[in-house]
Amino acid sequence: MCAARRSTVRAVLAVSALFLCLAITVALACGAGSFPAPPGEVLRALAQAAGIPWGEPVDPALAVVVVDIRLARVLLAGLAGASLAVAGAAFQGVLRNPLADSFTLGVSGGAAFGASLAILSGIAGEAALAGEARVLPACALAGALAALALVLGLARAGGGPLSSLRRETVVLAGIVVSTFLSALISLLKSLDEESVASIVFWIMGSFQGRGFEHAQLAWPYMLVGAALVFWRARQLDLLALGEIQARMLGLDAGRARLWLLLGASLLSGAAVAVSGVIGFVGLVVPHLVRLMLGAGHARLLPASALLGALLLIWADVVARSILPGGAEMPVGVVTALMGGPFFCLILARRGLSRGRDA
């Protein structure tokens, strides 16, 4: 099947192109900011930090800014972006709902609540926001799973399998749970005036002041979550056919969904634990990739991961360089400004009144 090979070549090309863009993006993003560095200097600083002797030694101050501050941040933004995008693709696939992602399902809100609870109750310890609290991602995961269970429980109050829920019902339940949880977080904040400022900024979604330790904290969770989802890429394809056909073709649909939801929650929980709530990355990215490569998950997932990383790194660059005087805005604001209109576009195109049809 020569045409089949052609489409595989196309997918490989697209993924390679995304990889290349990502490499260029990392170099550019490490140079951007209030202390700009030319790309040549950035590359030398990165190479020398990696132990490769290349050119003259760079200015130590520049090396600190480029490697310890910006590279760490870029790395974390990339990891979070990839995680959120893969989680979004998995949520959309499992629920057969184009509006699903960590944010709209209330999973991010749940993770934020779990993490806030850990920070403010003192379980996470004094150093929580410095990225030294090992329990933080675990608490975020617990919060994410609890919120997901609550949302899906609410949405399927009328019974029926998860794959046949009306997409509006699920998103509505997500909004209800999100709103409730953000009220609870506000309550937590007002109980503890001291850490309010930092908590507020953290929940808004930001990479400000994040370092390698945050990435270190989150990556094991992300790795396990990604493994759970990627391993089941072909099962996601089958789930797209609906419950009955998936089972006819030999998929234990219930078990597959459970593991996929767990994997997606791990990814979302880990991302939220280190970067706060960043909306719409998980919603927008899989849709863009589907337009390029189709809905087959063996391509959709890796391409979403790369594009998600790209998008969030650039969103973070915008967040830290667009305001005058070195001030920063939360990256969540940037993604929401991009994602809100996109969400409306999907709604308008798919038609809100059209429910599940299989």
Next chain:
Amino acid sequence: MIRARGLTCGYGGRPVLHGVDLRLAPGEFAALLGPNGSGKTTLLSALAGIVRPMDGAVELGDRDISGLSARERARLVSCVPQSASAPAGFTVRELVLMGRFAHTGLLGGYGPQDEEAALAALVDAGCAELAQRQAAELSGGEWQRVLLARALCQGRNALLLDEATSALDLARRVEAFDLLSRVNAGGGTILVAVHDLNLAALYCPRLIFLKGGRVVLDGPARDVFTEANLKDIYATDIRVAPHPVTGAPQAHLVPGAGPAAHTAG
């Protein structure tokens, strides 16, 4: 062999089938007939392991279906579902390839032999030219042929088809049943639910009639396909005459003799 033993099943605690006993020997080609709501889809779903029995059992080969994993079950029996909608973003080739899911390893993707099986199935189902088309853009008839191809790709030992030819035009319908006959001649066991009585009588050596969730008639067309039987099952006036070419019994409707007229008269 596919077997139902005292099978009672339904949805939400309400039984649709009441103690159905049925045995399909290997290599049988049978049609499942009956009026709307008689339980055809439910019986096929139960035989495919999609609907769990409330009472009784389903056996595939010599094993109880409840003891089989989803993969094992899907390797033994392939299905063409009724009125399934095509998902967006998949090509026909990708969809037919999904028929191989139960044959892949836990880790592995689809290999060259899976691609070959998909291609062969597409050719047999007469839709090789659709391979690169987007599934969501197909016509109803094209989509049904793709579903048939996917079932062939899944396996040819046992096929359960639910109204798999309802959207096909006459030529395509004959083509599809000719294909089923060939699969049957190759040793495949086939059970096909159809509304088209004449098509069933023309092609299937065995006719099974359901009514009210029970098997009411079961046998070769010449024995069971009679005016009296059909009138009784469908509650309307039906005349039976031999097919001009094959001599198989064929049903003919009589205008103005719907169920209402029947009960009134």
